[in-house]
Amino acid sequence: MESSRGRRVEKRGFEQSVDDEADNLPDSKKAKMPALASVIVEALKVDSLQRLCSSLEPLFRRIVSEEVERALTRLGPAKLTGGSSPPKLLGPDGNDLQLHFRTRMPPHLFTGGKVEGEQGAAIHVVLLDGRTGTVVQTGSESAAKLNVVVLEGDFNEESGEDWTAEHFESHEVKEREGKRPLLTGDLQVSLKEGVGTLGDLTFTDNSSWIRSRKFRLGVKISPGYCEGIRVREAKTEAFAVKDHRGELYKKHYPPALQDEVWRLDRIAKDGALHKKLVKADITTVEDFLRVLVRDQQKLRNILGSGMSNRMWENTVEHAKTCVLGGKLYVYYADGTHITGVVFNNVYEPRGLISDGQFLSLDSLNHNQKDLSIQSAIQNTAVSLRKSSEWSSAHIT
Numbered sequence: 001m002e003s004s005r006g007r008r009v010e011k012r013g014f015e016q017s018v019d020d021e022a023d024n025l026p027d028s029k030k031a032k033m034p035a036l037a038s039v040i041v042e043a044l045k046v047d048s049l050q051r052l053c054s055s056l057e058p059l060f061r062r063i064v065s066e067e068v069e070r071a072l073t074r075l076g077p078a079k080l081t082g083g084s085s086p087p088k089l090l091g092p093d094g095n096d097l098q099l100h101f102r103t104r105m106p107p108h109l110f111t112g113g114k115v116e117g118e119q120g121a122a123i124h125v126v127l128l129d130g131r132t133g134t135v136v137q138t139g140s141e142s143a144a145k146l147n148v149v150v151l152e153g154d155f156n157e158e159s160g161e162d163w164t165a166e167h168f169e170s171h172e173v174k175e176r177e178g179k180r181p182l183l184t185g186d187l188q189v190s191l192k193e194g195v196g197t198l199g200d201l202t203f204t205d206n207s208s209w210i211r212s213r214k215f216r217l218g219v220k221i222s223p224g225y226c227e228g229i230r231v232r233e234a235k236t237e238a239f240a241v242k243d244h245r246g247e248l249y250k251k252h253y254p255p256a257l258q259d260e261v262w263r264l265d266r267i268a269k270d271g272a273l274h275k276k277l278v279k280a281d282i283t284t285v286e287d288f289l290r291v292l293v294r295d296q297q298k299l300r301n302i303l304g305s306g307m308s309n310r311m312w313e314n315t316v317e318h319a320k321t322c323v324l325g326g327k328l329y330v331y332y333a334d335g336t337h338i339t340g341v342v343f344n345n346v347y348e349p350r351g352l353i354s355d356g357q358f359l360s361l362d363s364l365n366h367n368q369k370d371l372s373i374q375s376a377i378q379n380t381a382v383s384l385r386k387s388s389e390w391s392s393a394h395i396t
Helices: 002-023 027-031 036-075 165-170 244-249 272-279 285-294 296-306 309-319 361-366 371-386
Strands: 097-101 108-110 124-129 145-152 183-185 188-190 195-197 201-203 215-221 240-242 329-331 339-343 349-354 357-360
Touching (some): 285 309
Parallel strands (some): 108 240
Antiparallel strands (some): 329 339
16 A cells, blocks of 8 residues: 555656646747647648548549640640550541441351351442441442451450451451361452452351350451551451351251251251151151141140150241242042132142132132131031042142
8 A cells, every 4th residue: 555655656746846847947948848739739630631632632633634635635636646546547538438248147157168148148248438328339449359357256246336457357366276277268359339249258167166156257458458548347247157067967947848857946867756757757847737737736646745845836836937839739629620729838728719710718718708618618628637648639
């Protein structure tokens, strides 16, 4: 206790002695020693000022940046130096010249096969005035030559429809090491009045080794043409190139009547469903459609549980896209060749022959109200479905 009280007394004594010494200092010395409260206030002021400057710095930066941009804009592109982009070179009369593919590409092609557009169409390219969208038919540019190249499938997907020549060329695809040239054939196109058609081209390698697993075709101005003028290159839609062995199992869109039945969706070549159909003498798309018309449930039973309802719907929908042609059949039920029913290739009713006059099914539905005529068609169709003598129909 005493020692503790003693220490407190000593402490108070020490603090008192310090105060006494301060009181004994001259006035000039006292003025130089700031009070604790004023020191704290000054420190708070400095901290507030620093926070204020920090908050204003982004504002100052934005204002300076905007002013610099305004100044550069007033200078114009011709006065910019250093790393700025060069001015865009326009064609004659200030036209913005662009190449453009007029033909769409199919979703996939095969190695070794001819490169064609959708539905086997020739691939056309045109030179356009970018401002008006019209074909440039006059001037030296309209007769330029173009080089055909292969591009990566994901070229320029994110950045819209504009690019530089350097960016375009950086996405060109060359053959893999040790392989033949990726694209062979007529690698140059001549424009005539601003229009050109790609010649015979063939891919020698598939696109599975590319990051996007797809290619694009591209065209650009050949060296020596349109010197000093920027003509923007063209690119097609992306498409896959598969090995030609896959073409052996390719489905046809639309299928043809004489296509083998496995060309239909959901029926694999030499698969279980294909074997069931062949066993039932259904070997072509035409056979499939005839049985579908004649007895749909029979066809469904042939395919069995191995074909789900969804698969069935897909196969039937695909088969119905088949182009039937103009061939018609007449079935004379009474043997007199006076009254008969007209059917198409797959024996769907298309009209009636009555007293030597043809009445189309559509006209009967909309204009004719004679139920006996419609009944004759229905009855004849039923007898045809039940009959195995399909050859009794006469071609007309």
